[in-house]
Amino acid sequence: MPVGDKPSLRVILCSPRGFCAGVVRAIDSVERALALYGPPVYVRHEIVHNRYVVDSLKLKGAIFVEELDEIPDTDAPVVFSAHGVPKSVPEDARDRHFITLDATCPLVTKVHREAEIHFRRGREVLLIGHSGHPEVVGTMGQLPPGAISLIETPEGARTFVPKDPDNLAYVTQTTLSIEDAAGIVTILKERFPAIVGPHKDDICYATTNRQEAVKRVAPLVDAMVVVGAPNSSNSQRLKEVALRAGCPYAELVQRATDLDWEKLGAIKSLGVTAGASAPEVLVEEVLDAFAQRYTLAVETMAAADESVFFPLPRPLRSEAAE
Template sequence: MSAIQTKPPLTLRLCEPRGFCAGVDRAIQIVVLALKRYGAPVYVRHEIVHNKYVVDGLRQMGAVFVRELDAIPDDGQPVVFSAHGVPKTVPAEAERREMLYLDATCPLVSKVHKQAMRHMRLGRTVLLVGHRGHPEVVGTMGQLPEGTVVLIETEEDVAAFEPADPAALGFVTQTTLSVDDTAGIIAALQAKFPEMQAPASESICYATTNRQDAVKASAPGTDLFFIVGAPNSSNSRRLVEVAEKAGSKRGLLLQGPADVPLDDLMPGHVIGMSAGASAPEVLTDAILDALRERFDLRIELVQTAIENENFPVMRALRDVSLTKEDMAFVNGDRPLAGERTL
């Protein structure tokens, strides 16, 4: 009689909250609702959110992703602006061409735009703490006249910055930054420019903060920490950094189950897992399934917040009905295998 084969044990600390935030959910809904209302194609300027799986799924449904508006023909079909926000020149160009456009900018990003414009109206030079070239930073800087926004990426930038009027400064931040790293930069700014004005409310969004808090609570003592997300997702990359700073031996960004380093996992290991705000839950589920095939998986849920935020879509789309299948896609539950069409 052969011995019963048992799987080696593996403990996984699963973070909650994780995955889609209200802004991402709203942006995806807008594209799906536009496809239902106007039919294909629906053009989308840049990736609607930073996740290849989501973008590929929307492309299958009839979305056409473009870098700039000049790639869109004058065919009367709508264009959607991504959740990251766009410079003011983009809707101005759409209006000049009499294009139908739908702005899927996250309301929390729009809030940062308003905070920056308020600083400018009050005569302040605007300091934007963020990462150069990120679409959200490009969009925020594009709300104000050229030369009125100074990008601050590091504490070294703070040391090098010499404004014309140190008493007339105001700052805002990108919404997806590391809370701890940003705190250090802001502290350096406040120490150097004590008269600098803060925004009326926190710029880093609730979802970024909540996901980082859950990772901090889970990371100490873990051998590996998996973050489900895309390489071009700022909030996902920040989660990898947060995990390592909070005590994980190694953080790793996974786009899907094929990226799981199964050969690096040893019996008795403790690993952590979370997902960036643009990563659908189906990818997390697929990674869990891949781990269960190899290990006797023990899951410990680490919950640090409950999220119930909901951002409604624009009025023009609110009367469009979605099927159960449509909603599954919007909520990140589209199956990994198989095509999907409207």
């Protein structure tokens, strides 16, 4: 029943949501570098795909660039983002005698190593992912040009022509939709039974857990709000998963000011989640915006417990710094 003049709204918070261990490590890397070296600290590409996080770090003295040639000759450290970089980037940094700190998520590094091992064993490598995403650019840049072929769609998997169908391997971007990636892998395995995949799924635990939580909540609510950036692959996938799982309406917002009240105005129930690079303060901001219009009854639905922790890059650990 409505309380006062406000209609009631049941809100189900997806758990887990928001920051993953790789994102925490990347943000902490920049903040620790600022504390150890003092500003400025240069960061190649957005450290994670979230404008709020990037702007917060800028205020503390981080300078974000897309390429190393934007950085003047400097003694200031240069941090590589969580998405990973092509091998040419640290090589260029060494040539310019930069102090470098690699904040690449360890689960992305795992994919890099897998691709290198397949290549050394003489296999043609396929990467399932989205063209232009920094993680894909970084993974493809681990090997010589032409050594990795990108497969983006089921149609791409059906039409790919290998050099040797009996000598193939695949890796995947870590932030894909589980179902989409599985569909492409199924096609590849049907066409090329000898294809070699990862020992452990490349789609990371955080992507998997957040998608699983959305799948549980989506059929129970009238709408789903995903807090995240439009250039965040894992956030975009959460919106897609919500719609696919039966939610009538889902939208991806960076801040509460992005909420579409015309679409959300008549709902009785709402699911809320956040991409792996979205801080919880932005989830709270969205809930506050709904609380101004509704009387909220908030509950949490959990899909997994997360206790993953990744240590900082070695030069930033306390004992190394001392």
